[in-house]
Amino acid sequence: MAEQKKVRLVIERQDGPEAQPYTQEFDVDYRPGLNIVAALMEIQKNPVTVDGKRVPPVVWECNCLEKVCGACMMVINGKPRQACCSLVDNLTQPIRIAPARTFPVIRDLLIDRSVMFESLKKIQGWVNVDGSWESTDAPRQNPYTAATAYEISHCMTCGCCLEACPNVGPQSDFIGPAPTVQAYLFNLHPLGAYDAPKRLNALMEKGGITSCGNSQNCVEVCPKNIKLTTYLAQLNRDVNKQALRNIFNE
C-alpha cells in the first residue's frame, strides 16, 4: 500500500485574549478535496503535534461550510479568507494559519467580530418599515440597481476586507469597507433611500468613509467578489454632494 500523504499545518495559537501567541505544527492525512475546516476537524479528533505532543485542540469558528455565513474567516498563507472554501490542493505547503488580528483574538483562531455589528448600527444598516404591504402594493426595487443591491447584499460580514485593509486596526478608528458599503445597499432600497442623508452624514463622521486610503486590498480579498472600491467611490461622490447640501441648504 502506498504511504499516506500528509498535509503540514503551521498554526498560530493563543490561549486567551491577553496570552502570548505561539505556533504549533500538525500533520493531517491528505485526501482529495480536503479543505482547511476539514483539516482542523481532523486536528480536533487527534490533537497531536508533529513532535508527538498531545495538546488542547485548536479552537476556531465555523458554521455553514459553504461560504455563506462568514464565520470561519482566518488568515491562511498570509491572506484573509474563508477556511471552508480554502482547498488544500490550492495552497502551498506548509499551510500557515493565523487568526485575523485586526479583531480581538479570543482563543487560537477564534476572533470577536462584534465591532462590525456596532459599525452597522452607526451607519443605520437597516430599512425603517412602518407596516407591510400586499406584494403588488409594495414599493418596487429599481430594476437597474437591483443587481447591484443583490451583489452588495451577499456581504456576510466575514471581515476579510477589514483584515486586509491597512487602515483598519487598533491604530485607527476606520469602520472598514464592509460596513461602509452596506450604507450604499440601504440607500438603494426604495424605502431605505429616505434615510440616505442620515447614513451619508454618519459616513462623514470620524472613522467613516474619509478614513479610506485607497489601498484597494478590500476588493482583492472579498470572498463574495463585491466591487467594494466602486461602491466606496460612489459613496465618496454621494458624501460630497451631501456635504454641499449641508452647507448650502441651511
Add this chain to the structure above:
Amino acid sequence: MIHSTFYLRRLHSLVGLVVLGGVIFEHVFTNSMALGGPEALNGALAMMELIPHPIFLAIEVCCIAVPLLFHAIYGIYIALQANNNPGRLGYIRNWQFALQRWTAWFLVVFLIWHIFYLRIFTKGIMGTPISYELLQSYFTGSPLVAAIYVLGMFAAIFHFCNGITTFCMTWGIAKGPRVQNVVSVLSMCLCAALCLVTLTFMGSYFVM
C-alpha cells in the same frame, strides 16, 4: 454635526493636489531652465525677483508654507493610522498606498533640510541669492547632496502623481475599476516624465 474630520480630509486632498502640486510643477519648470545653461536659469530666477518683495513673501507664506505645514502635519496623523502590509498583500495599489506613506516620511525630513538650508539659511539669513552657480557648486561639490535631492524630487513627484489617482477616487471622480486603472496609468506616466526631466536637469550640472 460639524464633520470636522470630513472637511479636514477633503482639504488635505485638495491642498495636496492643487496647491502643492502647483509648487512641484513650478520647481520642475524653473529648475529645468538649468538645461539652458547659467543665463537661462538665472534669467528665470531674475523674473521671479521682479515680483515686489512683500508680495513674493506673502505668496511664499500663503501658497507654500501654510499649505505645506497643514498637509504635512495632518498627513503625519493620517500616515500613523496605517499599518502598511504590502509584504503580505502585494497588490500594486497596496504597494502604492505604502509608498505614498513612505515617501511622505522621507519628504518631511528632506523638506525640513531643504527649506531650512536653502530658503531660510542661505537666502534668508546669509542673503545669498539663489543662482545657477550656487546650485552647481552645491550639487557637484557633494554628489551625496545631489543624490538626496534627486531622491527628494522623485519622492515628491511620486507622492503627487499617486495623489492624482487617489484624489480621483476620494472625490468620486473615477468610480469603476477601468477608469481608475486608466487614471493610475496616466498619472504614473506623468510621474515617469517628471522624474526623467528632474534627472536630466540635475545631471546637467555635472556635465556643463
